[in-house]
Amino acid sequence: MCKTGRDIDIINELGKVDSEKSAKSILKKHMDDEQLTRILKIKHPEVLKRIADSIVLCNPSAVFVNTGSPEDREFIKNLALEKKEESSLAMKGHTIHFDLAQEQGRIIDRTYYIANPEDQVSSLANRMDRPTALEQVRSNMTDIMKGMTMIIGFYMRGPVGSPVSNPALEITSSTYVAHSAELLYRNAYAAFDKEVENLGHFFTNVHSEGLNRPEDLPDARVFMDRKFKTTYSWKCTYAGNTLLLKKGNHRFAVDKAVYENLGQELSEHMFITGIHGPNDRVTWFAGAAPSGCGKTTTAMAGNVFIGDDLAQMWIADDGSIRSVNPEAGIFGIVEDVNLEGDPLLMKVLRQPGHEVIWSNVLIDENKVPHWVGNNENHPDKGFNFQGDWYKGKTDENGKPVPMSHPNSRCTLRSTSLDNYSPEAENPKGALTRVFTYSGRDADTMPPVWVAQNSDAGVVIGACIVSAATATEVGATGVKRSPWANAAFIPGSLGDYMDAQFKFFGSDKIKNDYKPVMAGLNYFLTDKARGGDSSMLLGEKRDVKVWLSWLERYAHNEIDHITTPIGNIPRYDDLKSLFKQIIGKDYTKELYTKQFSLYLDHIIKRLELQQEAYSKEERVPQTLFDILAEQKQALSALRDTHGSIVLPDIFVN
Structure with a gap:
């Protein structure tokens, strides 16, 4: 009879590897001489035990240890073609992978946190008790790699040597997953032992696609064990469900920031990009947007680019906020x-x-x-x-x-990418001055507005609302997307929000480095501003102007208009920047449409957030105070000026 206690490490319970000696014995049994020589260059006993447990559970016919060498990368690519997980295309170096037709996004309905009864788990997530999860992993992953090759990769989620990088094992039978990992992450085989020793932890990811049949998809699962920093995934192939280095490990990094390094570190669903100011000055931005809401486009609008999806950040000794990209690809x-x-x-x-x-x-x-x-x-x-x-x-x-x-x-x-910055590999991170938050908002907020203090900035992030996108199977309609990170927050939203307030409001951040926190909205439509068309009020390329205005705002080189929702640009400044940055004439009529406050919509949005967060536990009172203050000011404005307020009303 197996144990079913609250502290069971599932993979160890199923693998039963209890010592370094036992691990090495299993490795010798399952590996040829070449692969054994490679794996024994890894000295950390806990890493070896984790790998051995995975081998016992999945029972592969062969094991390949990926050192990240050109030869190993070529082996993985060729095996992907041989297995038909990928096919060659006309252009050299290009391949195509097709997921199952029914698995075109994250299977959020079959994704679970393994949790004990007392564990706080996000209200937006599914949970499963540890004994049930143990039996599901046992019944689905036992011998799942029989007849297959297990590929073991050693990666760093961030530059080697950074204090917020996370070492991670990616263990999979999918050559597509292994190939993708080589493009998206830093293979750290040679440095893995040292980084695990220095940082004191590592993540483990175990995946197999199984037989890769549509009829198996109802039984597909993604499990995340926060206590033991281990993910399990089976019978699925879409990278968001299988490349667990990505969003699976992002969740563990969020936990680490919220519960282990409160107020010192954050793990965000954010791009990192650099905008040129006068005299080729580079100001680094990080920005959150739900998948499918223009995050990559915004990241690429930067003059120099670090990442389009994830960011690890911390308060450095010099009192600045520093950011690194845990990924090295797109x-x-x-x-x-x-x-x-x-x-x-x-x-x-x-x-x-x-x-x-x-x-x-x-x-x-x-x-x-x-x-x-x-x-x-x-x-x-x-x-x-x-x-x-x-x-x-x-x-x-x-x-x-x-x-x-x-x-x-x-x-x-x-x-x-031509604009990729070498700063991406700097373990000291990019000094980050501006943080943006955006979603697919057709009718409410202006293209850009800046919080008047860091607490109000956190509230902008907490109040992202977006149209659902195709990144989640079965998701439709309009939904709240707090910080564009809520789907990846393992604990309570209240705890995460508290970490945001403590981080951005930290007195360790020097005045010269205080963050500029802003909302962005590219999806405002003409119809929402009195027109007849569903076309957007603006173009994709306009994002360069909004970012350039924020860049100058961060350096106190540009004026603004103060409103109850935050600070917005003046027309003359935008007119000049549009011509200077993208060579476009920007009319006063368009400015008025974009930056008028439609108070009924905004107040309704605030009420939506007040009601939603009132149902959450442990939400800091600061959020409710700021929402109430904004609502009161907007209501008073409506009483005086009506439901539509033009920006010129705020100009002295």
Whole structure:
């Protein structure tokens, strides 16, 4: 009878590896001489035990230890082609991977935190008790790699030597997952022991796609064991469910920031990009936006670029906030990526010389990828995520089948991008001055506004609202997306919010480095501002102007208008910046539409947040105080000026 106590480490309970000697015995049994020589260069006993436990559980027919050498990378790519997890495309270095048609996003309904009864788990997440999880892992992962090769990779989530980087094992039978890991993360085989010793922890990720059949998807699961920093994933192939270095380990990093380094460290769903100011000054930004809401586009709008998805940050000894990207590549949505809005990314995707893994796009008869919104000529037929495709094809419900899935992706190394900054590998991090928060907001907030203090800035992040995107299976409608990170917050939202207030309001941050915290909104429509069209009020390229205005605001070089929701730009400043930055004439009429406050909408938004957070436990009172203060000021403004307030009303 196995133990079912609250402290069971599931993988060890199933593997029963209880010593370094036992681990080495298992490694010798399952590895040839070459792989054994490689694995025994790893000296840390806990790392060896974790790997041995995984081998006992999954029972692979062979084990490959990936050292990150060019030869090992080539082996993995060739094995991916041999297994047909990927297929070669016309352009050298490009391959295509198709997920199952029914698995085109994160399986949030089958993703669970393993939790004891007393554990705080986010109200937005699923939980499973440890004994039940133990039996699910046992019944689904025992012998799941029989007849397959287990690939073991050693990675750093962040630059080697950074105080907020996290060592992680990626153990998988999927060559697509292993190939993706090599593009997206830093293989740290040679430094792994030292980093584990210095940082005092490592993450473990165990995945197998199993037989990769549609009928197995109802039984697919993603489990995250916070106590033992281990993830388990089976019977799925979409990278968001399988490449557990990414969002699985991001969750552990959030836990580490909130519960181990409160007020000193944050782990965020944010891009990191640098904007040039006068005299080629670089000001570093970090920004949150839900997947599918323009985060990669914003990151690439920077003059120099570090990352498009995740950020680890901390307060450095000099009193500044520093940020590093735990990743070294991009797993980016390609829908609406085109030459006009994303020229640097399009160069990588359409010109030779780069390695790219495509997923779920259309492949034509010449083995060229195509996707919705690329503003190119499209073929009338091809092969996509659901099989043979032709123009006008419909599904069993009569609904048009798109040329490419809305969540189709490209995976590539960040070094392929012309504006990628060497600062990305600096373990001291980028000195970050500006933090932005945005979602898909069609009718409420202006394009840019700045919080008047750090507490109000945290509230901007807490109040992100966005239209649902294709990144989550089954998600529809409009939803709250706090900090664009809520799906990845393991504990209570209240605890996470408290960490945000303590971090950004820390007295350890020197005055010269106080953060500028702002809201961004690219999705305001003409119809929401009195027009007849559902077109956006603006263009993709306008983001460069909003970021440039914030850059100058951070250095106290530009004026602003003070409103109850925060500080907004003056028209003359924007008119000048539009001409200077993107060569565009910016009219007063457009400014008035974009920056008028539609008070009924904003007040309704505040009430939505007040009601939603009142149902959460442990939410700091500061949030409610700020929302109430803003609502009172906006209501008074409405009583005096009516429901629509033009920006000129606030000008002295």
